[in-house]
Ligand SMILES: Nc1nc2c(c(=O)[nH]1)N[C@H]1C(S)=C(S)[C@@H](COP(=O)(O)O)O[C@H]1N2
């Protein structure tokens with residue numbers, strides 16, 4: 295979404311441009327840190343791969359992105375993950391690739407990241423709770439990882455699993471969700487170029503509360519699809535169970551596509567509050583990425599498969 299230049303450049307565009315250039319300088323510096331984490335190539339700033347702009351999207355401040363979180367492993371209040379996630383140890387960390395792939399493996403996070411180049415993607419994010427943010431993620435296409443591990447023809451879905459360790463994740467001492475947190479994507483959703491694995495934001499290493507050391511980001515779906523602190527990706531033949539669908543199947547479906555026409559049983563999904571703004575704005579189908587992803591669901595009844 296950064297930055298579609300129209301002939302009539304507005305003041306807010308200029309402000310964005312300055313932020314963009316500053317950030318690019320910062321990213322170049324921060325790149326040293328991420329390179330040390332095992333991301334082989336230097337960081338690149340965003341091209342225009344982040345999707346269509348809503349016109350007045352501004353980045354949500356770093357402070358809000360890192361203190362207003364959902365990460366139930368560290369508490370159910372928005373401010374709790376930032377306060378509590380320091381107990382998570384993200385090194386050493388390993389990620390298992392299992393199931394229907396030619397190259398199953400257990401990678402140390404450094405080796406997992408090494409072949410991939412982290413690039414910045416500015417995405418609108420929309421929580422099922424009807425708030426939204428605009429976040430500059432640092433990541434790489436999940437498709438690149440999928441090609442690397444070579445799924446077989448039996449692989450139809452991927453199941454993602456978060457770390458399960460109540461000593462590091464105090465929220466797991468209570469049965470708030472069916473731990474460990476799991477999520478799933480159909481393989482074509484996982485292969486879509488907008489779907490990324492994320493290791494940083496704002497040009498910095500991902501803070502624990504945002505899902506360090508590695509999390510998923512799928513910008514056309516509600517935020518809960520973005521499973522954090524991933525330890526396992528399993529390629530499976532049938533639709534995997536997901537933590538939120540297990541917890542409340544009437545409220546959270548497997549697909550979780552942002553859809554202003556399908557209300558949550560307890561509230562409307564037609565509007566959203568952008569964190570930092572007062573006036574609520576209309577929620578767009580597929581969170582505004584419909585021109586790129588709607589074809590994945592052609593012929594499906596999105597009220598039934600919500
Ligand atoms: N493991 C795990 N992943 C999770 C969650 C969680 O509670 N546990 N919450 C989800 C929800 S509901 C949202 S909206 C996003 C929030 O990501 P953010 O805090 O980086 O904005 O993380 C998702 N991933």
Ligand SMILES: [Mo]
Pocket residue numbers: 364420421422423516517518
């Ligand atoms: Mo969410």
